Amino acid sequence: MTPRALKALGEADCVIGNGFYLDLVEPMLAGKEVIRSGMGREVDRARRALDLAKDRVVAMVSGGDAGVYGMASIVLEVAERSGSNVAIEVIPGITAALSAGALLGSPLSGDYVTMSLSDLLTPWEEIERRLDLAFQMRVPVVLYNPRSRGRQHNLDAAIAIARRYLPATTPVGVVKNAYRMGEERLITTLGEFGDHFAFVDMHSIVFIGGEETRIWRSETDARGIITPRGYHRKYVY
Incomplete structure (x- = not known):
């Protein structure tokens, strides 16, 4: 806040x-x-x-x-x-893509797409069309409202679309309850993510990496997710 x-x-x-x-x-x-x-x-x-x-x-x-x-x-x-004349101020907050992204490292350093998997207000056919276009760009895609009790299969369908265009090694991150009680983090890959769908709920947000995104690993654990900004193409470091 x-x-x-x-x-x-x-x-x-x-x-x-x-x-x-x-x-x-x-x-x-x-x-x-x-x-x-x-x-x-x-x-x-x-x-x-x-x-x-x-x-x-x-x-x-x-x-x-x-x-x-x-x-x-x-x-x-x-x-x-x-026709209301009431004065209205929209006050900025911190959207989940940014707060959860910080907990994962730096998955959104350049261009990225956000999509909601909720079809309460948007027809699912339109969501599928947008997902297909988004994953074709091979930039990170952030999925809001990924999985509820009544919409358990929307996430499966979204991941199936991602697999058309991205390799199984593509990093995937999930953050649940970012900066709230019960905060949890999961780092996996697109190929293994199907084994972790039960972890995802409506208090979660899902990050699917782009073609340059990688997992930063230590000797014992995955430390975070990095999508390079492009400095490696211009500087030596």
Whole structure:
């Protein structure tokens, strides 16, 4: 969480959001009106926040960065369509690709693609088309919302597409609960990743390396994942 986000929570009269994310910031909510909402009620949540903001300072809580698979777009869309004149500030956070990437080392040093495997709002056929194009570029691909109880096969399908274009030795990293309680990290390869699908859930993010990505290994363990920026092509070090 960025310092500006912490400041916004402190300034808010009312805080609204998904219960999971509100639980993470509960120590900062004392003395505030707190409105909890669940999955699938994002539009109602946005409408409620805009209505409350007519005469109060309202903070809408979202995971990671609100503008990356978060609540910013729906709040702005509802405001646009309703003609709301409420002042809105989108406060940057740290999206999972960056926070989890730091825990893995440096897997995203150059160009990369992020994709969500959730087909709740995007048809699966379109997700498959985008995945095919992404893996053809042979740059790192980061998979959000990789595997839920109701969508266990989407990750299998995504990895099958990756294998069309990338060798079995391609590094794969998974981070679960980045910078939260229960944080875990897994480093493996595309060829062996199928044995680890059970490790992946909706609190995880999956990194599939590009053609230059490698695993940095010590004598006893995998220390991290590196995607070279390209300095080796210009400098001697």
